[in-house]
Amino acid sequence: MSSLGLACCAQRTARLARSRVGKIVAKQEACRRPASWTSGHRLLSSSSSWRQQDKAASSSLATLIASNPNGSPPTAPATQSTSSAPVATSPSSSTQIQTFPRASHDEQARKIVIEWNDGEVSRFHNTWLFDHCRCDSCFHPITKQRRKGLLEVPEDIQPTSVEPSPAGLSITWSTPNPEPHISFFPWSVLHKTSYHPILTSLEGFTSLKRSNNSATYDETDSHSHAHTHGYNHVHVEMTGTIKDSERILWNASIAKSPPTVTYASLMGDEKSSTQDKDKDKEEEGRERGMKRLLEKVHDFGFCFITSVPATPEETEKVIRKIGPIRETHYGGFWDFTADLKMGDMAYTNEGLPAHTDNTYFTDPSGLQIFHMLSHPPPGHGGASLLVDSFYTASILAQLHPSAYTTLSSTPVPTHASGSKGHLLKPHAVPVFQHDKISGELVQVRWNNEDRGILGGQNTGFQTEQIEAWYDAARKWEEAVRSSDSEYWVQLKPGMMVVIDNWRVMHGRSGFSGERRMCGAYVGRDEWRSRLEVLRRRFESDKGSKQGDVPGQAEEVEKWQDGW
Numbered sequence: 001m002s003s004l005g006l007a008c009c010a011q012r013t014a015r016l017a018r019s020r021v022g023k024i025v026a027k028q029e030a031c032r033r034p035a036s037w038t039s040g041h042r043l044l045s046s047s048s049s050w051r052q053q054d055k056a057a058s059s060s061l062a063t064l065i066a067s068n069p070n071g072s073p074p075t076a077p078a079t080q081s082t083s084s085a086p087v088a089t090s091p092s093s094s095t096q097i098q099t100f101p102r103a104s105h106d107e108q109a110r111k112i113v114i115e116w117n118d119g120e121v122s123r124f125h126n127t128w129l130f131d132h133c134r135c136d137s138c139f140h141p142i143t144k145q146r147r148k149g150l151l152e153v154p155e156d157i158q159p160t161s162v163e164p165s166p167a168g169l170s171i172t173w174s175t176p177n178p179e180p181h182i183s184f185f186p187w188s189v190l191h192k193t194s195y196h197p198i199l200t201s202l203e204g205f206t207s208l209k210r211s212n213n214s215a216t217y218d219e220t221d222s223h224s225h226a227h228t229h230g231y232n233h234v235h236v237e238m239t240g241t242i243k244d245s246e247r248i249l250w251n252a253s254i255a256k257s258p259p260t261v262t263y264a265s266l267m268g269d270e271k272s273s274t275q276d277k278d279k280d281k282e283e284e285g286r287e288r289g290m291k292r293l294l295e296k297v298h299d300f301g302f303c304f305i306t307s308v309p310a311t312p313e314e315t316e317k318v319i320r321k322i323g324p325i326r327e328t329h330y331g332g333f334w335d336f337t338a339d340l341k342m343g344d345m346a347y348t349n350e351g352l353p354a355h356t357d358n359t360y361f362t363d364p365s366g367l368q369i370f371h372m373l374s375h376p377p378p379g380h381g382g383a384s385l386l387v388d389s390f391y392t393a394s395i396l397a398q399l400h401p402s403a404y405t406t407l408s409s410t411p412v413p414t415h416a417s418g419s420k421g422h423l424l425k426p427h428a429v430p431v432f433q434h435d436k437i438s439g440e441l442v443q444v445r446w447n448n449e450d451r452g453i454l455g456g457q458n459t460g461f462q463t464e465q466i467e468a469w470y471d472a473a474r475k476w477e478e479a480v481r482s483s484d485s486e487y488w489v490q491l492k493p494g495m496m497v498v499i500d501n502w503r504v505m506h507g508r509s510g511f512s513g514e515r516r517m518c519g520a521y522v523g524r525d526e527w528r529s530r531l532e533v534l535r536r537r538f539e540s541d542k543g544s545k546q547g548d549v550p551g552q553a554e555e556v557e558k559w560q561d562g563w
């Protein structure tokens with residue numbers, strides 16, 4: 001990631017705190033239409049079944065148009081092949097109205113060409129389409145895994161027919177096998193995956209696409225245009241916030257009304273109902289409660305759970321409802337106090353500055369979950385600290401963009417060497433991690449206690465790099481330790497806290513006396529999967545699914561996963 005390109009990350013992250021609505025409109029040079037493109041023609045349909053399809057088609061297309069920023073009323077005439085070799089297309093007659101995109105095969109270019117309702121033209125390589133086929137022999141219907149290797153995608157693969165229909169495009173391939181090999185692509189999938197040009201507006205905040213081409217950031221005009229040179233020729237006009245749904249950045253004022261759910265909303269009273277139908281209703285209620293918890297963790301980076309029975313057993317039950325517990329050298333479910341049972345300062349009564357856990361793992365845990373079980377008088381102290389590192393990073397990016405860039409590009413060695421039998425030392429990576437495609441900030445890895453040695457053979461940094469890093473890190477620490485960023489809260493027995501360890505830093509003040517904490521880690525991918533499944537379960541209740549065309553909903557369903 002070039003440093004200049006990273007400067008854009010800084011600028012974009014800076015706007016993270018200011019931006020309102022996210023919409024990225026990526027435009028590429030208009031695609032050349034195939035020279036032999038024949039003018040389409042409208043077909044009228046009289047058959048009743050076609051009318052039904054037509055209605056369904058227009059509803060699925062309505063979705064497509066809605067997702068197409070320039071959506072205009074469907075004008076798609078029937079397909080016409082542009083190749084010299086006759087390629088069968090949908091039966092055209094002068095009595096049919098076609099209300100879906102037209103498609104044809106450009107044999108010379110070995111591409112399938114699609115004209116959308118707004119006149120945009122997409123060009124897909126035959127090989128890309130064949131590689132992405134989701135017929136049962138190419139894509140396992142249960143495991144949702146690709147079943148053919150790349151060498152089974154002939155570079156000269158050609159279609160024998162290109163058949164648009166209301167819900168999508170069927171392509172029959174010319175293969176040596178006797179039985180036909182047919183691929184089906186819903187229009188919504190082709191629209192979303194179109195790469196020549198990119199069509200679907202990329203909702204939300206993003207930086208420039210990262211490549212080794214430098215990206216110049218043009219601050220001159222108010223639209224914060226940024227131009228990449230080379231990679232993808234993408235002209236990105238950023239007006240927005242993080243796509244990853246509506247993240248809510250916060251500072252110390254979150255203390256007024258921190259995100260909170262109740263234990264009962266997650267666990268209900270499993271013994272209450274006796275009738276099966278009531279049991280189902282209860283289960284659904286608990287799952288809706290779990291969705292609320294994880295939506296808050298997603299949006300705020302943490303959430304309290306109140307009225308939890310103050311036992312390790314109940315705490316563990318709640319955690320296992322969220323997802324599988326991550327086993328580490330600290331164990332799985334931990335119940336700890338200041339006894340140095342493990343070689344880490346968490347097992348002392350010292351104060352711990354704001355940090356994220358597991359910076360000594362290549363893949364830091366996704367959730368850090370705590371429940372204070374007891375801290376009886378005369379013991380005191382041990383208050384908990386939370387800091388929204390995405391908020392703090394957005395401030396740093398605004399005030400000190402070069403510091404943001406340094407922390408986004410300088411790899412920092414980390415380690416965990418205090419526990420007998422464990423010497424953890426991952427490949428060094430920078431403090432700020434960005435999504436490799438959207439450029440958005442997705443992870444902060446900050447733990448000053450577990451930082452390794454900068455310099456010499458360990459990193460090969462020269463003086464300038466060392467000085468730049470310390471200067472940037474100091475600015476970061478000042479921002480983190482500001483009264484604006486720090487949210488101090490005294491946990492009590494019965495009050496769990498679920499923390500997104502990729503975003504929210506935690507710490508504590510020093511303490512005296514017997515202080516007992518329990519909790520566990522859950523993996524990043526596991527908790528986000530749990531949330532996505534809940535979203536799909538409870539949001540798919542609304543309205544019909546995309547592509548509800550008689551007999552093709554199953555085909556469209558195949559494309560729901562595996563992105």
Ligand SMILES: C[N+](C)(C)CCCC[C@H](N)C(=O)O
Pocket residue numbers: 330334336344345346355356357358359447450
């Ligand atoms: C397991 N338990 C949470 C009790 C302690 C883990 C120690 C965390 C370590 N200091 C880090 O920053 O990753």
Ligand SMILES: O=C(O)CCC(=O)C(=O)O
Pocket residue numbers: 346352357384506507508517
């Ligand atoms: O004891 C606490 O409140 C927090 C300990 C901690 O920071 C950790 O275990 O990572």
